[in-house]
Amino acid sequence: MTTVLVIGAAGKTGRAVTRALTSRGVSVRAAVRSPERSERAYAAGARSISVVDLETGQGLVEAVTDVDGVYHLAPNVHPDEVAIAERVARAAARADLARFVFHSVLHPHDASMPHHLRKAEAEEVVRTYLPGATVLRPAAYHQNLVGAAVAGRLAVPYSLDAPFTNVDLDDVAEAAATVLTRPGHAGLTYDVAGPEVLSVREQAHVATEVLGHPVEAVRMELSEWVAGAGASLTPQARDDLLAMFGAYDRSGLVGDPTTLRRLLGREPGTWAQALVG
Numbered sequence: 001m002t003t004v005l006v007i008g009a010a011g012k013t014g015r016a017v018t019r020a021l022t023s024r025g026v027s028v029r030a031a032v033r034s035p036e037r038s039e040r041a042y043a044a045g046a047r048s049i050s051v052v053d054l055e056t057g058q059g060l061v062e063a064v065t066d067v068d069g070v071y072h073l074a075p076n077v078h079p080d081e082v083a084i085a086e087r088v089a090r091a092a093a094r095a096d097l098a099r100f101v102f103h104s105v106l107h108p109h110d111a112s113m114p115h116h117l118r119k120a121e122a123e124e125v126v127r128t129y130l131p132g133a134t135v136l137r138p139a140a141y142h143q144n145l146v147g148a149a150v151a152g153r154l155a156v157p158y159s160l161d162a163p164f165t166n167v168d169l170d171d172v173a174e175a176a177a178t179v180l181t182r183p184g185h186a187g188l189t190y191d192v193a194g195p196e197v198l199s200v201r202e203q204a205h206v207a208t209e210v211l212g213h214p215v216e217a218v219r220m221e222l223s224e225w226v227a228g229a230g231a232s233l234t235p236q237a238r239d240d241l242l243a244m245f246g247a248y249d250r251s252g253l254v255g256d257p258t259t260l261r262r263l264l265g266r267e268p269g270t271w272a273q274a275l276v277g
């Protein structure tokens with residue numbers, strides 16, 4: 001595996017995957033939405049840039065030409081995620097690539113979360129075009145909450161006691177690099193979950209100890225979230241995330257860390273390690 005096209009390479013996940021691949025000597029071609037975002041991808045180690053509009057498919061054929069593999073992830077809570085997956089998988093199938101990996105989500109078939117169901121449908125679409133694709137289903141990242149912990153306040157609009165097996169984004173990226181560069185993963189689907197079950201209340205306790213300053217856990221009202229972080233979202237993205245908070249409130253998001261341990265060949269990173277990492 002010498003060259004991999006990373007979709008969404010200027011984003012949070014795409015940059016982590018780019019770093020993991022380049023650290024193994026793989027040349028990364030970064031698919032970015034606009035040239036202004038190229039710097040972020042270059043800073044993560046990308047060797048070249050392809051400007052791709054996932055909503056129209058413009059630039060995709062050129063982007064998949066002369067690469068050995070593709071790492072595909074969808075823009076967050078995108079309403080057209082299934083059609084995007086189809087565009088990317090179709091282009092990759094025509095280019096006859098050695099590897100294709102799709103970044104899904106833990107429990108994609110949970111019918112209470114529309115954006116999870118779109119991932120399940122996207123998995124199906126990818127498999128239709130590329131039966132040998134590998135699917136990763138990551139839990140929520142530790143890094144989603146690190147900044148808030150450092151600032152001393154974990155405020156979430158769901159139960160503070162719901163259980164989560166959050167995962168370190170760099171471990172997800174390392175697993176991605178492994179399935180892209182090593183044999184034996186074609187056609188397989190892997191849950192990618194962290195090694196400990198922690199509620200937000202427990203995360204706040206751990207953060208208080210590790211960071212050496214008080215970190216409070218606060219359950220915010222949904223209306224407060226809607227007026228704050230939710231205000232800048234489209235109505236559909238807001239509804240998707242409200243459905244997700246309802247699911248988190250009922251049962252958290254818990255997966256089995258066994259596969260990630262095997263892919264990494266070591267213990268996955270803990271919340272405490274992410275806080276100081």
Ligand SMILES: NC(=O)c1ccc[n+]([C@@H]2O[C@H](COP(=O)([O-])OP(=O)(O)OC[C@H]3O[C@@H](n4cnc5c(N)ncnc54)[C@H](OP(=O)(O)O)[C@@H]3O)[C@@H](O)[C@H]2O)c1
Nearest residue numbers: 008010011012013033053054055074075076138139140141
């Ligand atoms: N966060 C988690 O805990 C978690 C856990 C499991 C799975 N996931 C999944 O991981 C995926 C990626 O999440 P993320 O947090 O890395 O997202 P992100 O930081 O928002 O990155 C998404 C990237 O997609 C690009 N993009 C958006 N629209 C595009 C378009 N029309 N054409 C081309 N590129 C476009 C964005 O470009 P710009 O840079 O120009 O905005 C951005 O760089 C999502 O599908 C999410 O559901 C996330």
